[in-house]
Amino acid sequence: MTDNGTPLLQMRNIKKDFFGNQVLTDINFTLGAGQVLGLCGENGAGKSTLMKILFGMDVIRETGGYSGEILIDGKPVAFHTPFDALTAGIGMVHQEFSLIPGFTATENILLDREPQKKTILAEVFGDRLNTLDYKEMDRRAAAAIQKMGVAIDPNMTISSMPVGHKQFTEIARELSKDQLKLLILDEPTAVLTEKEAEALLESIRNMAAQGISIIFITHRLHEILAVCDKVVVMRDGYVVQDVPAAGTSVEDITRWMVGRDVQSSSAQTAVQIKNTSAKTIMSIQHLWVDMPGETVRNVSLDIREGEILGIGGLAGQGKLGIPNGIMGLYEAGGTVEFDGKKIPLNSPRKCLDASLAFVSEDRREVGLLLDESLEWNVAFPAMQIQNKFLKNLLGGLIKWRDEKGIRSVTQKYIDQLQIKCTSSKQKAKELSGGNQQKVCLAKAFALEPKFLFVSEPTRGIDVGAKALVLEALKQFNRDSGVTVVMISSELEELRQTCDRIAIISGGRVAGILPAAASSEEFGMLMVSQVK
Amino acid sequence: MGTNKTAAAAEKSRFQVMLEQFGLPRLILSGFLLLLLVMAPFVGVDLPTQITNIINRFSWNAVLVLALVPMVHSGCGLNFGLPLAVICGLMGGTLSIQLGFTGAMSFLMAVIIATPFAVLLGGGYGLLLNRIKGGEMMIATYVGLSIMSFFCMMWLLLPYNNPKMVYGLSASGLRPTISLEGFYDQTLANLFKIDFHEVAQSLHISLGPLERIKIPTGSLLVFALLALLIWAFLHTKTGTAMTAVGSNPNFARAAGINVNKIRTLSVIMSTWLGAMGILIYQQGFGFIQLYNAPNNLTMPTVAAILIGGALVNKATIANVIIGTILFQGMVTMTPTIMNAIVHMDMSEVIRIIVSQGMILYALTRKQEGSK
Numbered sequence: 001m002t003d004n005g006t007p008l009l010q011m012r013n014i015k016k017d018f019f020g021n022q023v024l025t026d027i028n029f030t031l032g033a034g035q036v037l038g039l040c041g042e043n044g045a046g047k048s049t050l051m052k053i054l055f056g057m058d059v060i061r062e063t064g065g066y067s068g069e070i071l072i073d074g075k076p077v078a079f080h081t082p083f084d085a086l087t088a089g090i091g092m093v094h095q096e097f098s099l100i101p102g103f104t105a106t107e108n109i110l111l112d113r114e115p116q117k118k119t120i121l122a123e124v125f126g127d128r129l130n131t132l133d134y135k136e137m138d139r140r141a142a143a144a145i146q147k148m149g150v151a152i153d154p155n156m157t158i159s160s161m162p163v164g165h166k167q168f169t170e171i172a173r174e175l176s177k178d179q180l181k182l183l184i185l186d187e188p189t190a191v192l193t194e195k196e197a198e199a200l201l202e203s204i205r206n207m208a209a210q211g212i213s214i215i216f217i218t219h220r221l222h223e224i225l226a227v228c229d230k231v232v233v234m235r236d237g238y239v240v241q242d243v244p245a246a247g248t249s250v251e252d253i254t255r256w257m258v259g260r261d262v263q264s265s266s267a268q269t270a271v272q273i274k275n276t277s278a279k280t281i282m283s284i285q286h287l288w289v290d291m292p293g294e295t296v297r298n299v300s301l302d303i304r305e306g307e308i309l310g311i312g313g314l315a316g317q318g319k320l321g322i323p324n325g326i327m328g329l330y331e332a333g334g335t336v337e338f339d340g341k342k343i344p345l346n347s348p349r350k351c352l353d354a355s356l357a358f359v360s361e362d363r364r365e366v367g368l369l370l371d372e373s374l375e376w377n378v379a380f381p382a383m384q385i386q387n388k389f390l391k392n393l394l395g396g397l398i399k400w401r402d403e404k405g406i407r408s409v410t411q412k413y414i415d416q417l418q419i420k421c422t423s424s425k426q427k428a429k430e431l432s433g434g435n436q437q438k439v440c441l442a443k444a445f446a447l448e449p450k451f452l453f454v455s456e457p458t459r460g461i462d463v464g465a466k467a468l469v470l471e472a473l474k475q476f477n478r479d480s481g482v483t484v485v486m487i488s489s490e491l492e493e494l495r496q497t498c499d500r501i502a503i504i505s506g507g508r509v510a511g512i513l514p515a516a517a518s519s520e521e522f523g524m525l526m527v528s529q530v531k
Numbered sequence: 532m533g534t535n536k537t538a539a540a541a542e543k544s545r546f547q548v549m550l551e552q553f554g555l556p557r558l559i560l561s562g563f564l565l566l567l568l569v570m571a572p573f574v575g576v577d578l579p580t581q582i583t584n585i586i587n588r589f590s591w592n593a594v595l596v597l598a599l600v601p602m603v604h605s606g607c608g609l610n611f612g613l614p615l616a617v618i619c620g621l622m623g624g625t626l627s628i629q630l631g632f633t634g635a636m637s638f639l640m641a642v643i644i645a646t647p648f649a650v651l652l653g654g655g656y657g658l659l660l661n662r663i664k665g666g667e668m669m670i671a672t673y674v675g676l677s678i679m680s681f682f683c684m685m686w687l688l689l690p691y692n693n694p695k696m697v698y699g700l701s702a703s704g705l706r707p708t709i710s711l712e713g714f715y716d717q718t719l720a721n722l723f724k725i726d727f728h729e730v731a732q733s734l735h736i737s738l739g740p741l742e743r744i745k746i747p748t749g750s751l752l753v754f755a756l757l758a759l760l761i762w763a764f765l766h767t768k769t770g771t772a773m774t775a776v777g778s779n780p781n782f783a784r785a786a787g788i789n790v791n792k793i794r795t796l797s798v799i800m801s802t803w804l805g806a807m808g809i810l811i812y813q814q815g816f817g818f819i820q821l822y823n824a825p826n827n828l829t830m831p832t833v834a835a836i837l838i839g840g841a842l843v844n845k846a847t848i849a850n851v852i853i854g855t856i857l858f859q860g861m862v863t864m865t866p867t868i869m870n871a872i873v874h875m876d877m878s879e880v881i882r883i884i885v886s887q888g889m890i891l892y893a894l895t896r897k898q899e900g901s902k
Binding site: 327329348349351358360365366369370376380381383384385387390398400401 | 767771774779786789844845
C-alpha cells in the first residue's frame, strides 16, 4: 500500500477500435508500486487488448494504434514494440508458454541475456564467440527464483517439468530482469493444479512485498480476493468497477462481470412455455470428448425439439468439445440418441446421414475450403452426403456435378444471408471473417438438417455481421423448425438468441437456466466448479 | 478523356489478370522457347525437324506428367514415387513379350498385364502414404528408390527366357536395354500418323521444308483420351471429393468424406496412369530400359508439371500440357541451337545443364495453396 506520490502506472482515457468496432472505451486506472491489481471480465471484455496496448504489441499498431495516455512513474510513454516495454521495466507472462523444451530452467530464464566470459577467439572474431559464464548464470537464476519465493530446480530441463514449474520458469525469467517494475500475468493459474496455484499466489505476495507491481488476470475470482489490493472489472470495453479488493466478494465481482440490466436481454418467455411440452429430440448421456484444451468429462443433456439451446461457459471448460465430439471430429464416448435412434460416435458421416449439421468454430481449418469457390463451399457437403446437385449419367453410373444447380443454390444463400462477394465463383479466402462465417452457415443450411450445432458463430466478426448471423440462425430455427444448439463464449449473445442456456464448467454441465435468469446466476455457474 | 483513362486502366488490369493467370515464369519460358524457334533457321538448324522432335517428345512424356494429377488433387503431393508406377509398366511390357505377343497385340497385352500390378502396388503405396501424412513427398522418393533397387535384383532373378530380352551368354537375366522392334515400337505413333511428306505426294504438291514434319497422331489421341477421362473424373462426385481432400482434409472429414479411401484411390489412379505413361514412352522411344532407368523420368516429370504452373495441391490438365511442351521444348531446342552456334559437340553437356537447371528452377517454384 505505497500509494503515496506518483503511482507507477497510470492509464488515462485509453480508447481502441478495430476497424470501427469499439473494443475499449475510456479506460482509466492507476497502479502503485508494490500493488497487485486483479483484472477480470468475461471473454471479449477487452482485457487482452488492454494488455497488448500496455505491452506495445504489433497488432495494436497494425490496426491503427490507440488513443489515450499511458504514464509510467508520472512520465507519458508510448511503446512501439514489446522491446520498448521491456526496457521500461514491464514484463509479461503470456497464457501460452514460450520456453525451449530442451534447455534447463536456468538457460531459459537467462536466454539471450546470459553473462559471458571473454575468450581468445572472441578477441579475433567478436563477441559472438564469448563463452557463457555458467556460474554467474546459476547465481542469477537462483536469485530470480528466490525472488519468486517458490522452489524450482534450475537445472531441470523444461521438457521434464510439470506444467506449474514451466509457469514459474516464465515468471522467473521476467524477474531476472533487473529493471522489472511491473509484471503482467495473463491467466497464469489456468493450467495449474490447486496446489501449484496456491504456490503461485504466495509468490505473487512475495514479489509485491519486494516492490514489484503486478497486474493479475484470472477467471478464478477467489484468487483475486486472496492476493489483490484492488480489483478492476471490465465489461464490453469499459471499466465498470475499480475498487479495493478488501470490501468485495466473488458474488459482487461476478455480478459486475456479466451484470447487465436483466430486462435488456430480451427474455423469450413465450417460446419458453411452448418448449417445455416439446419432446426430447437429442439425449446426450455421459459424453466424454478428448479435445485438447476443451476436454469434456461427463456431460448429460436433453435437447428439446424446436428449441435454441445455448451452451456457454468460460474458455477451456469443455463447451466446444461437445459438438466436436458428437460430430465425430474428436474421439468421444458415451451415448447420444437422436430422434429415438442411437448415433454412433467417432464417425462424421453417420451423424451427417442422420440429418445433423455442424458449423465449426474453426472456420479456416475445418469450416471452409479456402482455395475453392463459394459454390464449392456451400454445395460440397450436400453433394457428398445427400447426392444433391448431381446429374446421373449412364443410369446413375456416373454422378456428374450439376454446376447450374450449385450456382443457383449458392446465389440463393448469397442473397439471403447478404454475403458480400464479387460473385459465387470468388474464392472463400478472399472474403472477410463475417462473410466467411455466413458461408459456413449457408453450407449447413444447404444440408437442410433437422438439427444444427453452431459453434462460436460470432467469433472474430464485427458487430453488424454478428447481428445478421444471429438473426439468420433464429430465422432458420423459426421457419424450418430446426433445433439449434449454439455454443458461444459470449453470454449476452446466448441470452439474446437462446431459449435455455447450459453452462459448462470443468467438462461438466454446471446447470441449465432459462435465458431470462439473472446475470449473477449465470456468473455463479460459470465459476462454480472452477475453484 | 477521363473515361478513356479509366477504360485504359480497366484494360490494363484485365491484361494484368491474364498475366497473373498465366504466370510470369511461363511467360518468360514461352518467350525464350519462341526465341529459340526463331533463331533456329539463322544458325542453320532445321526448324521442321525440331518441331517434329518437340511434338514427339511431348507425345512420349505427356501421360507420365498427367499421372501426377490425381495425387496432387488428393493432397498427396507430387508423386516422387513415380518409379513404382514405371516398374508396373515395365512388368507389363516385359511379361507381354515373354508370353510371346508381338506387334500391336504386345502393347495391348502390356496394358492389360500392367493394370493389376498398378492396382495392387498402387493400393499398398496408398496405404503407406496414409500413414505419413505431411511427409508424402519425402517418403515417396524413397519408396521409388527402394522398389527400383528391389527390381534391379528381380530383373536378374525372374525366370525370363525370351532371347530378345535376356543376356546372350547366360540366357537368363534381362538386358538393361531391350529393343522393341517387332513388338510395340511406334504402335500408337503410327496410328493415323500424319506424314506431311506423304500428304504432299498424294496431293501432288510440294510443301517445301514442311514435308519433314511428322505427327504421331495415335499417341496424341491416347493422351487426349486419358486427359479427357481425368478431366471428366474431376467433375464427378468422387472427383469433387478428391479435390476437396487435397484442398482441406479437415473440411472433407467434417463433411463425412473418408479421406484415406479417397487418397488411396488417387494413388492407384496415379500409379496406373504412370504405368500407361511409361508404356507410351517406350513405344515412342523404341526401347524398354530397366535397372536404374525408372528413376530417370521422375525429376523431369515433376519439373514439367511445376513449370506448367501446378501447385503442390492444385493441378489442371492445362498445367500438364503447357508444362510438358515448355519443358520438352527447352530440353530439345537449347542444346541443338547452342551446338549450332558454338560449332562444338556439347549437346549432351548442354542437355544435362538445361534439364537439371529447369528441374532446379521448377522445384524452387514449388508452392502450396493457402490453408
